[in-house]
Ligand SMILES: Cc1cc2nc3c(=O)[nH]c(=O)nc-3n(C[C@H](O)[C@H](O)[C@H](O)COP(=O)(O)OP(=O)(O)OC[C@H]3O[C@@H](n4cnc5c(N)ncnc54)[C@H](O)[C@@H]3O)c2cc1C
C-alpha cells in the first residue's frame with residue numbers, strides 16, 4: 403500500500419541545496435516533502451567541506467608548531483596523534499549535524515522521507531512506500547567522484563571523498579590522482595600531518611584558477627615537500643606488497659609513482675543514476691542534469707540545482723540556486739543564475755579566492771581593461787604575521803567598474819566577500835576608494851591596489867593647475 407502525498411514542492415536530496423529549498427519553503431508555510439536516501443547534510447557536512455576544513459584546521463596547527471621558531475617560540479617537531487585528529491574531524495561533523503537533522507527539519511514543518519527517490523512518470527515520484535505528486539519538483543541529488551577508466555584501478559582499494567575522512571591511521575605515502583581543489587586541499591593537509599604526498603594530474607594543477615595566483619600556491623605546496631606531477635598521463639595502476647604503483651608517462655618519458663594509499667580527486671559528476679529521469683523527460687549532460695539559466699529541466703515542473711546540475715559545485719552555489727528556484731516557485735518571479743557573482747575558493751595555505759571574470763575572460767568580453775595588483779609583502783599586517791606570500795589582482799572595465807577580483811594569500815576566502823558584494827551590486831573602484839579599511843588588516847591590500855589606479859591623477863597637469871589655483875585663495 404502506498405501513501406499518496408500532494409505537496410507544493412517535492413525536493414529530492416537533503417544536502418546543502420535540498421535543505422535550503424525545504425527550509426525556505428517551510429518558512430513561508432508552503433507544504434514541502436524532502437526525500438533523502440543517505441545522511442542528511444549530504445556531501446558538505448559528511449564527506450566534503452566540513453570534514454575537509456576540520457582536517458585542514460588540524461594540519462594548520464601542526465604547521466604553526468613547526469613554524470613557531472620564526473616567531474621566537476621554540477616548540478620542535480609536533481607529535482601527531484592521527485586517531486585524535488580523526489576524532490576532532492568527527493566531533494566537528496557531530497556539532498553541526500543537528501542543524502541538518504530529520505528532527506530539525508520535521509520541526510520546521512518539512513515532511514522528511516528517508517528513502518531512495520525515483521520518477522515513475524513526468525509528474526510523480528516514488529520513495530519508500532510514498533507516491534508524491536507535487537506541483538513542482540527540485541532535484542538536488544549532488545555529485546560523486548568521477549572514477550577514471552585507468553587499467554587496474556578496480557583491483558585497488560582506492561579512497562574517495564566518501565572514505566578518506568574515515569581513516570584513523572595516517573597513510574605513509576598518499577598518492578592523489580587529480581590536482582583540483584579537492585586534491586590540493588587534501589595533499590597539503592596530509593603532508594602537514596606527516597604523510598609523504600604525491601599528486602598526479604593529466605593537465606595543469608588548479609587549472610580552473612588564474613595561473614598567476616595558483617603559481618604562488620604551487621610553489622608553497624612544493625616547498626612543503628609535496629610532489630606535484632602535472633601533464634602526466636596515468637597508463638595503469640597495480641597493487642604492490644606495500645600499496646600501489648602508478649605507471650605514468652609525461653614529456654620526460656615513462657615514470658612510476660609508488661605509494662601506500664590512493665585517493666581519487668578526479669572531478670565530480672552529478673548523481674543521476676536510478677532517478678528515472680528518462681521517464682520524466684529530463685535530459686542529462688556529461689556533467690549532470692541539463693538545465694536552462696533558470697535551473698529548469700526540459701520538464702517544466704522540475705528544477706535541478708546544486709552539484710546535480712553539473713555547473714558551479716560549491717555549497718554557497720547550492721544555496722544560491724535554492725534561493726533562485728524558491729523565488730520562481732513561490733513568487734513566480736523570473737530567476738536567472740548569474741555565475742559572475744558566485745565566488746570560488748580553495749582552502750590551501752595560502753588560500754585562493756576569486757569572483758567575477760579573470761583577466762583573460764575580461765579582455766575577451768570587454769576589450770581594454772585595467773589590471774591592478776598589490777602584494778601581501780607591502781601590507782604591514784601580513785609582515786607582522788609573516789604571511790607575505792600572495793597578492794590581490796583586480797580587473798576593472800569602463801569607469802572603473804569592477805569586473806573580477808582574485809586573491810591568493812592568507813585569509814583570501816574571507817577577503818573575497820567584500821568584492822562579491824561590490825560585484826553583485828555592479829560597483830566601481832571609486833566605491834572602494836571612498837571606504838575606510840581598519841589598520842592593520844590584510845583587507846587593506848584591496849584599497850592599496852585601488853589607490854594605485856588613481857595615482858596617475860596626481861601627475862596630470864590639469865589637477866596640478868587646479869591645486870596651484872586654489873592655493874592663491876590662502
Ligand atoms: C572534499 C570536498 C571538499 C569540499 N569543500 C568545499 C568547500 O570548502 N566549500 C564549498 O563551497 N564547497 C565545497 N565542496 C563542494 C560541496 O560539498 C558541494 O558543492 C555541495 O555539497 C553540493 O550540495 P548539494 O546539495 O548539491 O549535494 P549533496 O550535498 O551531495 O547532497 C545531495 C544529497 O542527495 C541525496 N540523494 C542522491 N540521490 C538521491 C535519490 N535518488 N533519492 C534520495 N536522495 C538522494 C544524497 O544522499 C545526498 O545527501 C567540497 C566537496 C568535496 C568533495
Ligand SMILES: NC(=O)c1ccc[n+]([C@@H]2O[C@H](COP(=O)([O-])OP(=O)(O)OC[C@H]3O[C@@H](n4cnc5c(N)ncnc54)[C@H](O)[C@@H]3O)[C@@H](O)[C@H]2O)c1
Pocket residue numbers: 550551552579580581582583584585587602603604605606607608609610634635636667668669670714715716746747748749
Ligand atoms: N574550496 C572549495 O570550495 C572546494 C573544495 C573542494 C572541492 N570543491 C568543489 O568540488 C569540485 C570538484 O573538485 P575536484 O578537485 O574533484 O575536481 P576538478 O575537476 O577541479 O579537478 C579534477 C582534476 O583531476 C584531473 N584528472 C581527472 N582524471 C584524471 C586522470 N585519469 N588522470 C590524471 N588526472 C586526472 C583533472 O585534470 C583535474 O585537474 C570543484 O570544482 C569545486 O567546485 C570546492
